[in-house]
Amino acid sequence: MSFVSDFNSLPLDVLVKKSMATGSSAARAALEKTKVSLADFAALISPAAGELLEVMSRKAHTMTQQRFGKTIRLFAPLYLSNECVNNCSYCGFSRDNPILRVTLSLDEVQREANELNAQGFRNLLLVAGEHPKFVSNHYLRDCVARLHAEWPSISLEVGPMETEEYRPIVAAGADGLVVYQETYDRAVYDQMHTAGPKKNFDWRLETPERAYTAGFRRLGIGALYGLADWRFEALSLAAHADYLLRHCWKAQLTISLPRLRPCAGEFEPLTLLRDRDLAQLICAFRLMFPDVGIVLSTREMPKLRDGLIPLGVTMMSAGARTEPGGYTGAGREKIHHTERGIIKEIAAGSSEWVPQDKRPTNATGQFDIGDERTPQEIATLIRRLGYEPVWKDWDTALTA
Amino acid sequence: MSFANQPLLIAGRAFSSRLILGTGKFSSPEAMRSALAASGTGMVTVALRRADLTGKKDPFANILEFIDPQKYLLLPNTSGAMNAEEAVRLARLAVAAGLPKWVKLEIHPDPRYLLPDPIETFKAAEILVKEGFIVLPYINADPVLAKRLQEVGCATVMPLGSPIGSNRGLQTRDQIRIIIEQATVPVIVDAGIGAPSHAAEAMELGADAVLVNTAIAVAQDPDRMGIAFKLAVEAGRSAFESGLGAQSETASATSPLTAFLD
Numbered sequence: 330m331s332f333v334s335d336f337n338s339l340p341l342d343v344l345v346k347k348s349m350a351t352g353s354s355a356a357r358a359a360l361e362k363t364k365v366s367l368a369d370f371a372a373l374i375s376p377a378a379g380e381l382l383e384v385m386s387r388k389a390h391t392m393t394q395q396r397f398g399k400t401i402r403l404f405a406p407l408y409l410s411n412e413c414v415n416n417c418s419y420c421g422f423s424r425d426n427p428i429l430r431v432t433l434s435l436d437e438v439q440r441e442a443n444e445l446n447a448q449g450f451r452n453l454l455l456v457a458g459e460h461p462k463f464v465s466n467h468y469l470r471d472c473v474a475r476l477h478a479e480w481p482s483i484s485l486e487v488g489p490m491e492t493e494e495y496r497p498i499v500a501a502g503a504d505g506l507v508v509y510q511e512t513y514d515r516a517v518y519d520q521m522h523t524a525g526p527k528k529n530f531d532w533r534l535e536t537p538e539r540a541y542t543a544g545f546r547r548l549g550i551g552a553l554y555g556l557a558d559w560r561f562e563a564l565s566l567a568a569h570a571d572y573l574l575r576h577c578w579k580a581q582l583t584i585s586l587p588r589l590r591p592c593a594g595e596f597e598p599l600t601l602l603r604d605r606d607l608a609q610l611i612c613a614f615r616l617m618f619p620d621v622g623i624v625l626s627t628r629e630m631p632k633l634r635d636g637l638i639p640l641g642v643t644m645m646s647a648g649a650r651t652e653p654g655g656y657t658g659a660g661r662e663k664i665h666h667t668e669r670g671i672i673k674e675i676a677a678g679s680s681e682w683v684p685q686d687k688r689p690t691n692a693t694g695q696f697d698i699g700d701e702r703t704p705q706e707i708a709t710l711i712r713r714l715g716y717e718p719v720w721k722d723w724d725t726a727l728t729a
Numbered sequence: 730m731s732f733a734n735q736p737l738l739i740a741g742r743a744f745s746s747r748l749i750l751g752t753g754k755f756s757s758p759e760a761m762r763s764a765l766a767a768s769g770t771g772m773v774t775v776a777l778r779r780a781d782l783t784g785k786k787d788p789f790a791n792i793l794e795f796i797d798p799q800k801y802l803l804l805p806n807t808s809g810a811m812n813a814e815e816a817v818r819l820a821r822l823a824v825a826a827g828l829p830k831w832v833k834l835e836i837h838p839d840p841r842y843l844l845p846d847p848i849e850t851f852k853a854a855e856i857l858v859k860e861g862f863i864v865l866p867y868i869n870a871d872p873v874l875a876k877r878l879q880e881v882g883c884a885t886v887m888p889l890g891s892p893i894g895s896n897r898g899l900q901t902r903d904q905i906r907i908i909i910e911q912a913t914v915p916v917i918v919d920a921g922i923g924a925p926s927h928a929a930e931a932m933e934l935g936a937d938a939v940l941v942n943t944a945i946a947v948a949q950d951p952d953r954m955g956i957a958f959k960l961a962v963e964a965g966r967s968a969f970e971s972g973l974g975a976q977s978e979t980a981s982a983t984s985p986l987t988a989f990l991d
Binding site for chain 2: 394395397400450451716717720721722726
């Protein structure tokens with residue numbers, strides 16, 4: 330029993346067609362609903378509902394403040410490793426990309442975390458490529474155990490694992506797991522994931538359920554926009570969220586709406602989600618899920634981020650770096666190439682060692698950041714918009 | 730002409746206000762502090778997960794610095810706890826951090842409706858009462874659970890009117906009426922009170938106090954909303970203490986059927 334069987338029987342293509350054909354009165358009717366079904370959601374993401382974006386935004390804004398108050402939760406990603414065994418056409422960390430790689434040692438992770446702590450962050454997201462050799466579950470457990478005392482909330486965004494592999498990580502003090510399906514379109518998924526364990530669509534789709542069984546209490550899901558039709562992705566994500574809310578009822582669910590950013594490999598997006606569509610999506614998700622957290626990352630540009638905050642966003646990253654060692658330069662002397670799982674040292678004096686763009690490390694990032702403002706600048710902005718930036722809203726006593 | 734409502738007594742401590750405020754959801758700690766003052770409250774609850782319990786005076790988790798312990802009884806709450814063990818651990822940490830040995834016991838494993846788990850709440854209440862805590866448990870409006878919690882020594886019971894933050898008022902009115910009727914400790918209606926009229930309604934029913942957060946924090950003008958709730962609570966309490974007329978579904982006949990007996 331998992332979401333896979335439900336997912337397989339969903340009439341997604343029909344719903345996308347219905348969405349495209351929604352008339353303005355049907356869009357208005359969906360907007361009036363107090364309980365939004367998947368069919369209503371299809372109407373809310375329709376071109377017709379796009380014409381009602383101002384009304385939708387007001388409703389989403391009110392609902393979000395009602396449920397979450399005038400607060401925005403802040404978090405920071407900490408990249409542990411950019412090693413990866415997968416080939417994903419859209420990702421800078423892809424196995425065959427000849428990028429500069431590194432996996433941080435525990436001391437180096439600590440150094441990066443200390444810097445984020447000094448900036449104010451108390452919610453941490455540990456991110457790593459999928460590599461059983463460099464990023465084992467023991468390594469992740471050790472990272473969490475090392476950081477637990479200082480970090481009230483630690484989430485992970487790493488390669489999917491078995492339930493039993495997750496348990497020691499939870500016991501060490503992690504409380505959240507984030508896993509994006511990337512695309513819910515099986516054909517596109519196959520096309521994008523050409524090598525590595527990530528090829529298995531169903532295994533990835535079931536990850537949040539395994540994480541929940543292992544004891545994670547925050548689950549994050551999402552699709553990466555720019556691969557398949559965005560309405561198809563959004564409907565799938567909505568169905569997935571609905572399933573998880575019913576079956577993983579003790580978990581706090583968050584959804585993210587990341588759009589493809591430029592990265593190593595120079596992959597061109599296959600589809601387009603416009604700014605306006607993104608705003609509509611955030612509103613539609615809020616209307617269907619009043620209690621679900623909505624995450625907005627630094628992938629997006631400052632002006633857009635500022636505008637999206639009041640629509641339904643509850644969680645933001647700030648000042649993020651997507652390369653291991655990006656905050657302090659930790660591990661910069663260990664950068665190397667990796668070929669078939671073997672580390673290839675870089676010759677002394679090679680151009681790869683020359684510092685670039687004033688960055689503290691030459692390790693390659695996963696993607697380019699759109700909003701480079703500092704955490705303090707973001708906090709000031711949040712206050713100016715009439716919200717309190719919340720750094721700490723969890724306690725180690727709840728995760729020990 | 731002057732009147733004064735009876736003070737609220739909890740565990741031997743008297744409070745002149747029967748309005749208790751929550752501290753979440755405000756746009757800033759300054760806005761929160763201002764609304765607390767406007768509301769005239771004497772007791773405020775703070776989620777321990779928002780506070781710094783390490784004693785390091787974390788400037789990024791400094792909500793407690795905005796609540797004057799001379800003016801308010803600070804009532805720590807265990808929001809975020811999913812079971813008795815976590816709630817007990819949080820409560821102990823709070824005391825170790827120098828907070829009052831009072832606890833608003835909240836255990837809601839379901840993060841959507843935040844409905845309290847009666848089994849875990851009961852277990853935690855037993856432990857905490859034995860450890861000398863003054864325990865104020867947040868519960869569904871279940872009269873039997875309320876009695877059981879009174880028996881183990883809870884200082885109040887805090888039944889919900891409707892789910893936290895829902896502003897839907899006293900959806901559990903009939904159950905709350907039974908809880909009040911049977912109570913040996915103060916009954917505080919907690920959660921769901923979205924308008925001053927809801928607060929007045931709870932007080933008229935005989936609730937000893939109400940706890941309000943979202944309705945004040947999310948208001949456009951939290952100070953004025955705080956004052957509105959203060960007045961509503963006072964009005965409702967005064968009405969209760971002065972003896973409200975009984976309500977009837979039908980009109981009373983002016984010529985009673987038993988008039989012939991006079």
